[in-house]
Amino acid sequence: MVTRSLFARPNCRLSERFRAAQYVRMSTDYQRYSIENQAAVIAAYAQLHDLSIIRTYRDEGESA
Numbered sequence: 113m114v115t116r117s118l119f120a121r122p123n124c125r126l127s128e129r130f131r132a133a134q135y136v137r138m139s140t141d142y143q144r145y146s147i148e149n150q151a152a153v154i155a156a157y158a159q160l161h162d163l164s165i166i167r168t169y170r171d172e173g174e175s176a
Contacts, residue, residue: 129164137171147172 136150145153147170158165 129162131166132158132163133167133169134158134165135169135171137173139171139173 134151134154136147136154138147151168155165157163
C-alpha cells in the first residue's frame with residue numbers, strides 16, 4: 113500500500129478543500145496491491161481528510 117502518495121496544498125480560499133496528487137505504481141507482476149487498489153485506498157483517505165485529488169501519477173513499469 114502506498115501511504116506516502118498524498119501531497120496536499122491548500123487552495124487560496126478557506127472554504128475549498130485541500131488539493132492533492134496521488135502517485136500509484138506497480139513494480140512487479142507479483143505485487144500484492146494493484147494500481148486500482150492503491151487508488152481506491154488513496155480516494156478513501158482523501159475523502160476522510162477533506163482532500164480533493166486533482167492529479168494522478170501512474171507508474172506501471174517494472175523495477176530493475
